Amino acid sequence: MRQRTETPEAVYIHIPFCTNKCHYCDFNSYVLKGQPVHEYLDALEREMEATASAVPPGVIRTVFVGGGTPTVLTPEQMERFLASVRAYFPNLAPDYEFTMEANPGTTDAEKLQAMREGGVNRLSFGVQSFDSGLLHAIGRIHSVDDVYRSIDNARAAGFANVSIDLIFGLPNQTLQQMSDTLDKALELKLPHHSIYSLKVEENTLFHTLYERGELPLPKEEDEVAMFHLIMDRMRSAGYEQYEISNFAKPGFESKHNTVYWRNESYYGLGAGAHGYVKGRRHVNVKGIQPYIDATKAGLPVLDQEEVAEREAMEDFMMVGLRLLRGVDRADFEAQFGRGLDETFGNTIERLAKQGLLEATPVGYRLTRNGILLGNEVFGAFLEAQPAT
The missing domain is CATH 1.10.10.920 (Arc Repressor Mutant, subunit A)
Incomplete structure (x- = not known):
């Protein structure tokens, strides 16, 4: 096999803190209250230093900060975190994309300014629905008003590249509710939308309810009708469906996620983060304190493996x-x-x-x-x- 030996040009960084745990979420995330945030940022900086030493970065085309909810960091913590990213990955391409995930209601003007000054130029808001009842049912704590306020704040701070995530196939969701959410989303005239079908993952409240027969999911034919509606409405509004769940105006496709879909290499930093470097995939230690402790001894890798040829070919196709x-x-x-x-x-x-x-x-x-x-x-x- 011809191993992938290129130095990654993409960086993923995981901030695992959230205001609360949503009912469908199986991501490596933890409720913020009482967490050692400063110690975690110290650990991230140690991992960045060790990573940059082990595989010195060249030009970086994309950075993606996910979670969790990275925007639960205070403006001061955000400023410090972004300064460390710039210190260890300093050579950004002229047309770089630097995305940060955000939840509505967690981005005030001061924090957005710190993000802009730190190099962030793309925001991805986890909206999920414009139906207040559905938001409550899935454990989201933001309101629809929070969505509008957050996007207004982002635009006022100079962010032109803004995306929102939506979910369809939610418990008791109707085709009309999906249509109404699309109406409200399209009224915002954003350049990018990610629209996913609900997946009931293990170790979530929804999985527990599903196992008990207490999760009233839409019928399969209704979910298919929602997806057809989404594809047709987005196309009519001038968005290209460039990936199964992603729709963009020309030139606003997610550069970072395209790295994954093209099976290219990327650095993965933070608790539970995955990376793909020099033909090897790795996953980091997941727990916050275990991750912090692991960075004091070197790279906080939980498991790594060289990707076999057959697996790499399967990955390429999938x-x-x-x-x-x-x-x-x-x-x-x-x-x-x-x-x-x-x-x-x-x-x-x-x-x-x-x-x-x-x-x-x-x-x-x-x-x-x-x-x-x-x-x-x-x-x-x-x-x-x-x-x-």
Whole structure:
């Protein structure tokens, strides 16, 4: 296998603190009250220093700060954190993208100014719905008014590149409620929307309720109708569906997430963060205090593995086909030194006959029906037996 030896040009940093734990959330996040935030920022700086020493960074094209809710940091903590990012990853590309996740109601003018001065140029707000009843039902503590106020504040602070996350398939959610949320989202005239279907994950309140038969999810046909509505409404409003769950005005596609979908390398820093560096994937220690302690002894890695050739090829297909432009034969051959068709030809042919994949001038992409059945398509490549 031709190992991925390039130095990452993307950085993911995890801030694991939240104001509260939402009912559907299985992310590595912890309620803020009583947490050692300053000690965590110390630990992050130690990890940045050790990482930059082990794999010296070159030009950085994208930085993404996720969580948790990074914007629960105070303005002073935010300023300190962003200064450390700039110290260890100083060489940003001229057209760099620096995204920070935010929750409505956690971004006042002082904090936004600290973020702008620290290099952040893109915000991603976790809105989830414009229906107050649904927000309460899923454990969100922000109001619809908080959404409008936060976006107004962001614009006043000079943020032009703003995205919001929405979720469909929520308990008791109707097609009309989804339509109303889309109306309100589109009225904001934002350049990017991420719209995901609810997944009931283990170790969440929703999973406990689901196991008891107490989670009233929409019928499958209603959820499919919501997705069709989303795709049609977003296209009519001038957004390109460039990835299964992501819609953007031209030029506002998420550069950082595209790194993942193109199976490219990235640094992963913070408690529970994942990284992919020099052909090896790693995951960090998850607990806050264990992470802090681990950074005092070196890199806080919980587990790491070299990605085997077969797994890398499967990853290439599964993440690459999430992009609506699909996968490229030349990219596959450049990475693996073998042809895409000779490797996965039988699987591709079967999926094409089922109407789930179609050829492009350079490779293959999902059909509209394939977008709806993406997990079935991705699973087919896990089951495939690549040629030797």
